[in-house]
Amino acid sequence: MPIQTHYLTSNPYSRPRLPLYKVTKLVIHWVGNPKSSALSNRNYFENLKLGRTKTYASSHYIVGLDGEVIQCIPDNERAYHAKSANSYSLGIETCHSDWEGKFSSCTYNALIALCAMLCQKYGLDPREDLLRHYDVTGKCCPKYYVVHPEAWTQLKEDVHKQMC
Structure with missing residues:
Protein backbone atom coordinates (compact mmCIF):
# COMPACT_ATOMS: atom_id res chain seq x y z
CA MET A 1 0.00 0.00 0.00
CA PRO A 2 1.53 3.34 -1.00
CA ILE A 3 1.73 5.87 1.81
CA GLN A 4 2.68 9.46 1.02
CA THR A 5 4.87 10.94 3.72
CA HIS A 6 4.12 14.62 4.34
CA TYR A 7 5.27 15.16 7.91
CA LEU A 8 4.04 18.22 9.74
CA THR A 9 6.54 20.83 10.83
CA SER A 10 7.49 20.52 14.50
CA ASN A 11 5.34 22.88 16.54
CA PRO A 12 3.40 22.90 19.83
CA TYR A 13 -0.07 22.74 18.22
CA SER A 14 0.08 19.76 15.86
CA ARG A 15 3.47 18.03 16.07
CA PRO A 16 4.90 18.34 19.57
CA ARG A 17 7.56 15.64 19.01
CA LEU A 18 6.57 13.86 22.22
CA PRO A 19 7.50 10.17 22.17
CA LEU A 20 4.96 7.42 21.63
CA TYR A 21 6.80 4.49 23.16
CA LYS A 22 4.45 1.61 22.33
CA VAL A 23 1.48 1.43 19.97
CA THR A 24 -1.31 -0.57 21.60
CA LYS A 25 -4.39 0.86 19.85
CA LEU A 26 -5.49 2.45 16.56
CA VAL A 27 -8.11 5.20 16.84
CA ILE A 28 -10.30 5.88 13.80
CA HIS A 29 -11.79 9.33 13.15
CA TRP A 30 -13.80 11.07 10.47
CA VAL A 31 -12.58 14.50 9.38
CA GLY A 32 -15.99 16.11 9.98
CA ASN A 33 -15.59 18.18 6.81
CA PRO A 34 -17.42 16.52 3.87
CA LYS A 35 -15.69 16.36 0.48
CA SER A 36 -12.40 17.69 1.86
CA SER A 37 -9.26 15.95 0.66
CA ALA A 38 -6.57 14.18 2.64
CA LEU A 39 -4.08 16.86 1.62
CA SER A 40 -6.35 19.74 2.68
CA ASN A 41 -6.82 18.10 6.09
CA ARG A 42 -3.07 17.59 6.39
CA ASN A 43 -2.57 21.27 5.53
CA TYR A 44 -5.14 22.26 8.16
CA PHE A 45 -3.00 20.49 10.77
CA GLU A 46 0.13 22.14 9.37
CA ASN A 47 -1.41 25.61 9.59
CA LEU A 48 -2.17 25.15 13.28
CA LYS A 49 1.54 25.88 13.86
CA LEU A 50 0.71 29.56 13.39
CA GLY A 51 -1.08 29.50 16.75
CA ARG A 52 -3.93 31.77 15.67
CA THR A 53 -6.66 29.54 17.07
CA LYS A 54 -4.69 27.87 19.90
CA THR A 55 -6.11 24.56 18.62
CA TYR A 56 -4.22 21.33 19.31
CA ALA A 57 -5.01 18.69 16.68
CA SER A 58 -3.33 16.20 14.37
CA SER A 59 -3.27 12.56 13.32
CA HIS A 60 -0.68 10.10 12.19
CA TYR A 61 -2.51 9.18 8.98
CA ILE A 62 -5.26 10.58 6.78
CA VAL A 63 -7.16 8.38 4.31
CA GLY A 64 -8.56 10.37 1.39
CA LEU A 65 -11.67 10.17 -0.76
CA ASP A 66 -9.82 8.31 -3.52
CA GLY A 67 -8.06 5.92 -1.15
CA GLU A 68 -4.81 7.87 -0.91
CA VAL A 69 -3.03 7.72 2.44
CA ILE A 70 -0.93 10.53 3.86
CA GLN A 71 1.27 10.10 6.91
CA CYS A 72 1.55 13.36 8.91
CA ILE A 73 3.47 12.21 11.98
CA PRO A 74 5.91 9.30 12.46
CA ASP A 75 4.52 6.33 14.37
CA ASN A 76 6.99 6.88 17.22
CA GLU A 77 5.65 10.37 17.99
CA ARG A 78 2.36 11.41 19.59
CA ALA A 79 -0.38 13.12 17.64
CA TYR A 80 -3.16 15.21 19.19
CA HIS A 81 -6.19 13.12 18.25
CA ALA A 82 -7.81 11.36 21.20
CA LYS A 83 -6.93 13.04 24.50
CA SER A 84 -5.95 10.29 26.98
CA ALA A 85 -5.20 7.77 24.21
CA ASN A 86 -2.58 9.97 22.51
CA SER A 87 0.25 8.37 24.48
CA TYR A 88 -0.41 4.82 23.25
CA SER A 89 -2.38 5.03 20.00
CA LEU A 90 -2.05 5.97 16.35
CA CYS A 106 -12.12 3.51 -2.14
CA THR A 107 -11.70 5.13 1.27
CA TYR A 108 -13.00 2.10 3.14
CA ASN A 109 -10.72 -0.35 1.31
CA ALA A 110 -7.66 1.84 1.88
CA LEU A 111 -8.56 2.20 5.57
CA ILE A 112 -8.93 -1.57 5.92
CA ALA A 113 -5.54 -2.14 4.24
CA LEU A 114 -3.85 0.53 6.38
CA CYS A 115 -5.31 -0.83 9.62
CA ALA A 116 -4.38 -4.41 8.69
CA MET A 117 -0.81 -3.35 7.93
CA LEU A 118 -0.52 -1.41 11.20
CA CYS A 119 -2.10 -4.21 13.24
CA GLN A 120 0.40 -6.68 11.79
CA LYS A 121 3.30 -4.31 12.35
CA TYR A 122 2.42 -3.74 16.03
CA GLY A 123 0.93 -7.15 16.89
CA LEU A 124 -2.59 -5.79 17.41
CA ASP A 125 -5.92 -7.62 17.21
CA PRO A 126 -8.34 -5.39 15.28
CA ARG A 127 -11.34 -6.84 17.10
CA GLU A 128 -9.90 -5.53 20.39
CA ASP A 129 -7.37 -2.84 19.49
CA LEU A 130 -9.24 -0.82 16.88
CA LEU A 131 -11.20 2.01 18.52
CA ARG A 132 -13.50 4.77 17.39
CA HIS A 133 -12.73 8.23 18.72
CA TYR A 134 -16.14 7.78 20.38
CA ASP A 135 -14.82 4.83 22.41
CA VAL A 136 -12.14 7.05 23.96
CA THR A 137 -13.91 10.39 24.47
CA GLY A 138 -17.63 9.88 23.76
CA LYS A 139 -17.45 12.24 20.76
CA CYS A 140 -19.69 11.19 17.84
CA CYS A 141 -16.69 10.26 15.67
CA PRO A 142 -16.55 8.62 13.20
CA LYS A 143 -20.24 9.50 12.98
CA TYR A 144 -21.48 6.73 10.67
CA TYR A 145 -19.76 4.08 12.77
CA VAL A 146 -21.17 5.48 16.01
CA VAL A 147 -24.72 5.66 14.62
CA HIS A 148 -24.33 2.21 13.01
CA PRO A 149 -22.42 0.04 15.51
CA GLU A 150 -22.99 -3.04 13.35
CA ALA A 151 -21.00 -1.34 10.56
CA TRP A 152 -18.19 -0.75 13.06
CA THR A 153 -18.19 -4.44 14.01
CA GLN A 154 -18.03 -5.30 10.30
CA LEU A 155 -15.14 -2.88 9.72
CA LYS A 156 -13.10 -4.54 12.48
CA GLU A 157 -13.93 -7.96 11.07
CA ASP A 158 -12.85 -6.80 7.58
CA VAL A 159 -9.50 -5.69 9.00
CA HIS A 160 -9.11 -9.08 10.68
CA LYS A 161 -9.90 -10.92 7.40
CA GLN A 162 -7.38 -8.74 5.52
CA MET A 163 -4.68 -9.83 7.97
CA CYS A 164 -5.28 -13.56 7.36
Whole structure:
Protein backbone atom coordinates (compact mmCIF):
# COMPACT_ATOMS: atom_id res chain seq x y z
CA MET A 1 0.00 0.00 0.00
CA PRO A 2 1.53 3.34 -1.00
CA ILE A 3 1.73 5.87 1.81
CA GLN A 4 2.68 9.46 1.02
CA THR A 5 4.87 10.94 3.72
CA HIS A 6 4.12 14.62 4.34
CA TYR A 7 5.27 15.16 7.91
CA LEU A 8 4.04 18.22 9.74
CA THR A 9 6.54 20.83 10.83
CA SER A 10 7.49 20.52 14.50
CA ASN A 11 5.34 22.88 16.54
CA PRO A 12 3.40 22.90 19.83
CA TYR A 13 -0.07 22.74 18.22
CA SER A 14 0.08 19.76 15.86
CA ARG A 15 3.47 18.03 16.07
CA PRO A 16 4.90 18.34 19.57
CA ARG A 17 7.56 15.64 19.01
CA LEU A 18 6.57 13.86 22.22
CA PRO A 19 7.50 10.17 22.17
CA LEU A 20 4.96 7.42 21.63
CA TYR A 21 6.80 4.49 23.16
CA LYS A 22 4.45 1.61 22.33
CA VAL A 23 1.48 1.43 19.97
CA THR A 24 -1.31 -0.57 21.60
CA LYS A 25 -4.39 0.86 19.85
CA LEU A 26 -5.49 2.45 16.56
CA VAL A 27 -8.11 5.20 16.84
CA ILE A 28 -10.30 5.88 13.80
CA HIS A 29 -11.79 9.33 13.15
CA TRP A 30 -13.80 11.07 10.47
CA VAL A 31 -12.58 14.50 9.38
CA GLY A 32 -15.99 16.11 9.98
CA ASN A 33 -15.59 18.18 6.81
CA PRO A 34 -17.42 16.52 3.87
CA LYS A 35 -15.69 16.36 0.48
CA SER A 36 -12.40 17.69 1.86
CA SER A 37 -9.26 15.95 0.66
CA ALA A 38 -6.57 14.18 2.64
CA LEU A 39 -4.08 16.86 1.62
CA SER A 40 -6.35 19.74 2.68
CA ASN A 41 -6.82 18.10 6.09
CA ARG A 42 -3.07 17.59 6.39
CA ASN A 43 -2.57 21.27 5.53
CA TYR A 44 -5.14 22.26 8.16
CA PHE A 45 -3.00 20.49 10.77
CA GLU A 46 0.13 22.14 9.37
CA ASN A 47 -1.41 25.61 9.59
CA LEU A 48 -2.17 25.15 13.28
CA LYS A 49 1.54 25.88 13.86
CA LEU A 50 0.71 29.56 13.39
CA GLY A 51 -1.08 29.50 16.75
CA ARG A 52 -3.93 31.77 15.67
CA THR A 53 -6.66 29.54 17.07
CA LYS A 54 -4.69 27.87 19.90
CA THR A 55 -6.11 24.56 18.62
CA TYR A 56 -4.22 21.33 19.31
CA ALA A 57 -5.01 18.69 16.68
CA SER A 58 -3.33 16.20 14.37
CA SER A 59 -3.27 12.56 13.32
CA HIS A 60 -0.68 10.10 12.19
CA TYR A 61 -2.51 9.18 8.98
CA ILE A 62 -5.26 10.58 6.78
CA VAL A 63 -7.16 8.38 4.31
CA GLY A 64 -8.56 10.37 1.39
CA LEU A 65 -11.67 10.17 -0.76
CA ASP A 66 -9.82 8.31 -3.52
CA GLY A 67 -8.06 5.92 -1.15
CA GLU A 68 -4.81 7.87 -0.91
CA VAL A 69 -3.03 7.72 2.44
CA ILE A 70 -0.93 10.53 3.86
CA GLN A 71 1.27 10.10 6.91
CA CYS A 72 1.55 13.36 8.91
CA ILE A 73 3.47 12.21 11.98
CA PRO A 74 5.91 9.30 12.46
CA ASP A 75 4.52 6.33 14.37
CA ASN A 76 6.99 6.88 17.22
CA GLU A 77 5.65 10.37 17.99
CA ARG A 78 2.36 11.41 19.59
CA ALA A 79 -0.38 13.12 17.64
CA TYR A 80 -3.16 15.21 19.19
CA HIS A 81 -6.19 13.12 18.25
CA ALA A 82 -7.81 11.36 21.20
CA LYS A 83 -6.93 13.04 24.50
CA SER A 84 -5.95 10.29 26.98
CA ALA A 85 -5.20 7.77 24.21
CA ASN A 86 -2.58 9.97 22.51
CA SER A 87 0.25 8.37 24.48
CA TYR A 88 -0.41 4.82 23.25
CA SER A 89 -2.38 5.03 20.00
CA LEU A 90 -2.05 5.97 16.35
CA GLY A 91 -4.73 8.31 15.00
CA ILE A 92 -6.24 7.76 11.57
CA GLU A 93 -8.44 10.51 10.11
CA THR A 94 -10.78 9.40 7.34
CA CYS A 95 -12.34 11.59 4.64
CA HIS A 96 -16.02 11.26 3.72
CA SER A 97 -18.32 12.74 1.10
CA ASP A 98 -21.32 13.85 3.18
CA TRP A 99 -22.54 14.53 6.71
CA GLU A 100 -23.78 10.95 7.12
CA GLY A 101 -20.09 10.02 7.25
CA LYS A 102 -20.13 6.65 5.52
CA PHE A 103 -16.79 6.03 3.83
CA SER A 104 -16.70 5.46 0.07
CA SER A 105 -15.53 2.05 -1.13
CA CYS A 106 -12.12 3.51 -2.14
CA THR A 107 -11.70 5.13 1.27
CA TYR A 108 -13.00 2.10 3.14
CA ASN A 109 -10.72 -0.35 1.31
CA ALA A 110 -7.66 1.84 1.88
CA LEU A 111 -8.56 2.20 5.57
CA ILE A 112 -8.93 -1.57 5.92
CA ALA A 113 -5.54 -2.14 4.24
CA LEU A 114 -3.85 0.53 6.38
CA CYS A 115 -5.31 -0.83 9.62
CA ALA A 116 -4.38 -4.41 8.69
CA MET A 117 -0.81 -3.35 7.93
CA LEU A 118 -0.52 -1.41 11.20
CA CYS A 119 -2.10 -4.21 13.24
CA GLN A 120 0.40 -6.68 11.79
CA LYS A 121 3.30 -4.31 12.35
CA TYR A 122 2.42 -3.74 16.03
CA GLY A 123 0.93 -7.15 16.89
CA LEU A 124 -2.59 -5.79 17.41
CA ASP A 125 -5.92 -7.62 17.21
CA PRO A 126 -8.34 -5.39 15.28
CA ARG A 127 -11.34 -6.84 17.10
CA GLU A 128 -9.90 -5.53 20.39
CA ASP A 129 -7.37 -2.84 19.49
CA LEU A 130 -9.24 -0.82 16.88
CA LEU A 131 -11.20 2.01 18.52
CA ARG A 132 -13.50 4.77 17.39
CA HIS A 133 -12.73 8.23 18.72
CA TYR A 134 -16.14 7.78 20.38
CA ASP A 135 -14.82 4.83 22.41
CA VAL A 136 -12.14 7.05 23.96
CA THR A 137 -13.91 10.39 24.47
CA GLY A 138 -17.63 9.88 23.76
CA LYS A 139 -17.45 12.24 20.76
CA CYS A 140 -19.69 11.19 17.84
CA CYS A 141 -16.69 10.26 15.67
CA PRO A 142 -16.55 8.62 13.20
CA LYS A 143 -20.24 9.50 12.98
CA TYR A 144 -21.48 6.73 10.67
CA TYR A 145 -19.76 4.08 12.77
CA VAL A 146 -21.17 5.48 16.01
CA VAL A 147 -24.72 5.66 14.62
CA HIS A 148 -24.33 2.21 13.01
CA PRO A 149 -22.42 0.04 15.51
CA GLU A 150 -22.99 -3.04 13.35
CA ALA A 151 -21.00 -1.34 10.56
CA TRP A 152 -18.19 -0.75 13.06
CA THR A 153 -18.19 -4.44 14.01
CA GLN A 154 -18.03 -5.30 10.30
CA LEU A 155 -15.14 -2.88 9.72
CA LYS A 156 -13.10 -4.54 12.48
CA GLU A 157 -13.93 -7.96 11.07
CA ASP A 158 -12.85 -6.80 7.58
CA VAL A 159 -9.50 -5.69 9.00
CA HIS A 160 -9.11 -9.08 10.68
CA LYS A 161 -9.90 -10.92 7.40
CA GLN A 162 -7.38 -8.74 5.52
CA MET A 163 -4.68 -9.83 7.97
CA CYS A 164 -5.28 -13.56 7.36
